[in-house]
Amino acid sequence: MSSAFSVALNGLDVPDTLRTQLVDDGVAARLVQKDATLWGPEAEDESAVRLGWLDLPASSRQLVSRLADLRTELAGEGLDRIVLCGMGGSSLAPEVICRTAGVPLVVLDTTDPGQVSAAMTDLHRTVVVVSSKSGGTVETDSHRRAFIAAFAAAGLDEKRIGGRFVVVTDPGSPLADTAAEMGARAVFLADPTVGGRYSALSAFGLVPSALAGADVGALLDEAEELAERLAASDNAALELGAALGAAFRSGRDKLGLADGDSAELGTSIKGFGDWAEQLIAESTGKEGRGILPVVLESDEAPGASAPDVLLAVVGSGTPAKQPSVGVSGPLGAQFLGWEYATAVAGRVLGINPFDQPNVTESKDNTNRILDEGLPDERPEATIGAIEVRGSGGVLDGVDLSSHDGVRLALDALLNSIPPRGYLAVMAYLDRERDASAQDLRGALARRTEHAVTFGWGPRFLHSTGQYHKGGPQVGAFLQVTGAVAEDLAVPEKPFSFATLQAAQAAGDRKALADRGRPLLHLHLTDRAAGLGQLLEALG
Template identity: 60%
Template sequence: MTEQLAGVEAAAGLAVHRAAGVDPGATRDALLAAGVPGRLAAQDPTLWGPAAEATARQRLGWLDTHRRSRELLPQLAELTAELADLDHVVLAGMGGSSLAAEVIARTTGRPLTVLDTTDPGQVRAALTGRLDRTVLVVASKSGTTVETDSHLRAAWQAFLDGGATEAEAARHVVVVTDPGSPLEATAAELGVLAILADPDVGGRYSALTAYGLVPAALIGAEVPALLDEAEAFAGSLAGDRDNPALALGAALAAAAGAGRDRIALVSDGSGLDGLGDWVEQLLAESTGKGGRGLLPVVVESPDSPGATGDGVLTVTYGGSLAPGVVPGGGVAPDLAVNGPLGAQFLAWEYATAVAAVTLGVDPFDQPDVAAAKENTARILTEGAPAEEPAFVEGAVEVYAPVGGPPDLTGALRWLLDGVPDDGYLAVTAYLDRCADAQAARLRPLLARATPAPVTFGWGPRYLHSTGQYHKGGPAVGSYLQVTGAVTDDLPVPGRPYTFAQLQAAQAAGDRQALAGRGRPLLRLHLTDRAAGLAQLLALAGRTLT
């Protein structure tokens, strides 16, 4: 291998450190022998095999979408000027339709309210108090996303209830969708501006399309700078040398081949807040299928449990630092990816597609996502099957397998002890991401109590992210689902269900999808959310560790 891989491989301000320590050369050499860099840069749809070719042919536009996105700049400038008085930007979108914009907002320090939930409390909070200053961006590639449809209905009704005419309400809504989607037709019916996104880019690869850029522009982020960063970096993608994205992809694939398929994503503290959440979806949904895949574990800080361990590849990320500096922020990374955000988006997309070549999976489909959606639709129509808790302890109802431990500590210990040596624990919380934010503390607390990787996801947000891996990846996951009582529900206008009913149906549909695949599952229902969370956190912090 070349000397450049001994330490740092860089291009256009983005550097990948230590790739050679993970992939001494065999994986990258195989990729070069197959001509992968040039073929991928040329958008060759045959890279992932005949079964993936038809999908890939329609999903490789992300490689140069940053160039086509420049056509949006005049429209975005006009839009931001026209809506300058609307300084509360709410983004209603799931998965790839919101994650990139959230990273941009967090990295630039600009406020953005993200609605990627069906929790009635969180929806109500986003649509209460400053409607006269609110612009709602409704983003959905398919135009049929149930959560986004519900958000639009609730917001539209809120504008009208606040005294706005339909024409006035229309000024407060911007739709982002693919050409020809049902949402485009809805926008026309409501008189709402629709900005059409690049149709040749899949949702999780859409950071530099209208899905990421429209909300970014409305919050005042420097959209041209993001495109410039990607444009400068794109020149490295066809090369055999000086191609950091190739080094990253080869290292990810080599690590998986050596049994290190758990990717700890750790911010090094030098910028790019929240990038791990975006990478999490990209890796999990692109590779987690056919019983294989890369499991991303977003770790809170370099000293949090789970940043290192057996079978774990520790990857730190951050903004531009001085040449020769290997960032880590307190942890010694196996890999460090450091550089500007626009280049990071493109580098990770490219690396994921490269890793998928070696893993033998189609990085552009999501074959196991539909199961939970179908279960949800059926439950909303037919009702959920009756469930009785195994026992109640304090503010927590425990739904556990028959014959399990009769106390909460024992039930959690049963779940943790049952994770196989090559397995992981996924905590999913169908709660309010803002009001119930303390739930995220369960991840590090439980991670201290088990050597297994522990992930955390908010439901239903995670269904559009790591949900594909949980259903289609290696069958070694165990699951802790946390739900909560709703004291103040919110109707979904024009639908025969409320947000609480939709949320409960999604949680139940998720449980059914996991149970149908034989996954171990423990459900904890908080009859009082604040009290129940305090009880769980205290237990996890004392008894289990």
């Protein structure tokens, strides 16, 4: 794989005035020097404690041998199946690393009881990595409790159960205390000056990936080679940040992300957009503006050429479409390069790229619903295997008594997208068994000129959820939920996984309804039949 990180622009004009301003302001060198004043006085306090990611190519080196020894130790005991319980920044990078490396890693970033239950197989060879920066993530804590119960049911005593857990968290977090109490086999304390979405090259990204078999030393080598050039005013990551900022200023405030197919460059990065989505949406989507990432199935997928979209192809030379940017280079350099570029874009947009002021809103709503009980929301119609509900006026005047009422409701939702707006599809379903839900993005994108995104719930709440609430209020929303065939208890908690999943969906609906956004909620009384019916309605 080529070690060079490079950026190729096609049909995108980055004004000389912008490049000159970045150079005259010394942005490249100041960023490497961790100058917290780069994003203005209001962002200075937060930025001062969020720039540790710049050191990770070197500082994470001490993890490599420890992780290699731990993996050998586990393999000697026949423990070769790694399950990662984590959300957002704790799960997205390891998933990309392992997919790219071609090594198996079970990523559990859901509250769907079916998907959680399915992860609890092959327990005789399973090690669970519990990963949470705050140490209080409700999804991750619920997973930990469920696995303890599953190991106990399989006949393991308390000491042996503790030996099946590896914990990654920040120093002083509640999870660090819990790890000590349960006798976890290993605890990795991450750098607290690294925010979750910038943590790909920290213990959060490296621990599960290395235990699964990825070469994390090579990943750090790739990043370090780029790090040595980031202080220069002509570095490629600065150019990428300038391109993102210039596209935003010219009206292209959506960023289509596609994996490249460039065998001649030796690249084969898989699923990079899922990681970059959180980095860009959560870093820039606030104060009523931002860059909306749109993860595409390919650079030819519907929506790749929308009038307000800049296409970015990762692991490629110069894409054929215009306007576009091709970003070549190995995965370690891509992580660091995009983090750097996002920080630069934050300066161009005039926002703080290190806070996430709206992320807790849906979480607070969820906790309130768990305390008070799920809302009693009657469907406005039941059509086949789909219950139809709406808010924000999206169903006004729609004839739901028609045999094609689902299609009419979807058409009304598409028609509700405002100028320069977008549609977000949010699926609170089983990512494995209900995988066809992903096809909704392309099917809807073919019917509109607007950008269409797709996210699995509650995973997207730790990612694009910030943009939905804090970014420009031009979104329309399709939430898809499904009946649960078999629930799973959360040990020592007054709720089950199905209740938690339903509360998270309801909490997010409330956050969007409070903003008056058009939202169509489709509940599948039979998941397979309902998804088939939905896709058929979209042709």
